Amino acid sequence: YHMQVEEEDVQALLNCRDDHNIKDFDTFSFCPRTVPYRHMPCYVLKMFADLDFIRRWKIRKNVLARFILYVKKGYRDAPYHNWMHAFSVAHFAYLLMKNLNLVRDGYMSSLQALVFLVSCLCHDIDHRGTNNSFQTKCGTILASLYSSEGSVMERHHLAQSMCILNTEGCNIFENLSSEEYSEALDLLRNNILATDLASHFRSVDEQREVTKEGYDKNNPKNRKILHAMFMTCCDLNDQTKNWRVSKQTAEQIYDEFFSQGDLEKSMGTAPIEMMDRERASIPDLQVQFITNLVLPLFTNLATLFPSMQSIVHIIERNREIWRIATAVFQKYSEKGMTGMDILLNAH
Numbered sequence: 001y002h003m004q005v006e007e008e009d010v011q012a013l014l015n016c017r018d019d020h021n022i023k024d025f026d027t028f029s030f031c032p033r034t035v036p037y038r039h040m041p042c043y044v045l046k047m048f049a050d051l052d053f054i055r056r057w058k059i060r061k062n063v064l065a066r067f068i069l070y071v072k073k074g075y076r077d078a079p080y081h082n083w084m085h086a087f088s089v090a091h092f093a094y095l096l097m098k099n100l101n102l103v104r105d106g107y108m109s110s111l112q113a114l115v116f117l118v119s120c121l122c123h124d125i126d127h128r129g130t131n132n133s134f135q136t137k138c139g140t141i142l143a144s145l146y147s148s149e150g151s152v153m154e155r156h157h158l159a160q161s162m163c164i165l166n167t168e169g170c171n172i173f174e175n176l177s178s179e180e181y182s183e184a185l186d187l188l189r190n191n192i193l194a195t196d197l198a199s200h201f202r203s204v205d206e207q208r209e210v211t212k213e214g215y216d217k218n219n220p221k222n223r224k225i226l227h228a229m230f231m232t233c234c235d236l237n238d239q240t241k242n243w244r245v246s247k248q249t250a251e252q253i254y255d256e257f258f259s260q261g262d263l264e265k266s267m268g269t270a271p272i273e274m275m276d277r278e279r280a281s282i283p284d285l286q287v288q289f290i291t292n293l294v295l296p297l298f299t300n301l302a303t304l305f306p307s308m309q310s311i312v313h314i315i316e317r318n319r320e321i322w323r324i325a326t327a328v329f330q331k332y333s334e335k336g337m338t339g340m341d342i343l344l345n346a347h
């Protein structure tokens with residue numbers, strides 16, 4: 001693996017003060033993006049320790065520290081798909097495991113829980129700020145590697161994760177038995193591939209089925225569906241936070257989308273409306289995304305785990321604000337002003 005992590009950084013992380021006990025770190029109202037960037041690796045260590053993974057899976061602390069720093073280094077400086085996104089996704093997985101008692105109540109084995117957190121950390125490694133359709137449309141190197149199987153970016157994130165696990169002194173799974181090791185890699189693959197929204201859309205009917213019928217802990221298909229739902233929930237965790245986070249996320253995502261659209265135009269192909277800065281209405285697209293994807297998913301989750309209902313209300317409230325923004329957007333766009341700056345000046 002070509003990246004290098006300095007041993008002094010590994011030592012610094014091992015000595016990080018774990019006494020910055022941020023209040024409410026293990027509650028759903030906590031926003032992981034408020035953690036100082038330089039403290040994020042320390043908080044990842046804290047999550048592994050707090051979930052008892054270090055003891056249970058005999059993970060050597062310096063191996064875990066090195067692994068975390070390699071994963072962090074594996075992310076690029078994209079507007080949205082960067083290390084802070086990965087940290088926020090992993091934090092939501094931590095919240096689900098802690099608040100829903102997923103292992104204690106038999107929704108997840110202890111191995112599945114360990115791989116769940118690792119999958120979230122690694123799920124977007126080396127993202128370039130362009131999506132799967134861009135890879136295929138523009139014939140990138142990643143498309144030539146993976147487009148025949150689909151989920152091009154997700155297969156690349158998985159390959160990069162495997163590279164890090166195979167890097168000297170980074171294999172956090174080194175003390176698993178050979179059966180546990182092969183199960184862990186299988187779970188890592190399923191979890192990371194599940195973050196391709198196209199595959200989420202394909203499994204929506206099964207998810208409704210599992211939610212309606214009630215979850216059967218002994219049915220392996222049910223487990224796979226539930227874990228895929230968890231991965232997408234974590235990937236969309238910004239939608240469960242306050243309006244400011246939801247707005248900031250939209251700015252970052254559409255910054256990426258519009259740059260991809262600009263790139264596609266410069267290559268002579270027309271971008272879809274969502275990626276075309278001349279045509280896209282962000283509030284409209286946000287209302288659609290929340291209505292068609294985020295709410296149905298978290299409503300299903302709240303059906304299985306009623307304590308998540310309070311999060312559904314937060315998502316509905318954020319959608320209401322985007323709806324108001326749409327109206328503002330329409331009114332001011334007739335006057336030539338973009339509603340976005342009015343919106344951004346909103347409290």
Ligand SMILES: Cc1nc2ccc(C(=O)N[C@]34C[C@H]5C[C@H](C[C@H](C5)C3)C4)cc2n2c(-c3ccccc3Cl)nnc12
Pocket residue numbers: 131195196197198201235236249250253274289
């Ligand atoms: C706020 C918000 N809006 C988002 C609006 C749109 C899309 C998006 O990829 N749409 C689709 C729409 C159809 C069917 C498939 C494939 C393509 C064609 C593109 C999906 C994602 C959005 N998204 C994500 C997110 C989650 C997982 C991966 C990447 C991203 Cl960016 N996280 N937050 C957001």
Ligand SMILES: [Mg+2]
Pocket residue numbers: 123124153195196
């Ligand atoms: Mg992704």
Ligand SMILES: [Zn+2]
Pocket residue numbers: 085089123124195235
């Ligand atoms: Zn992601």
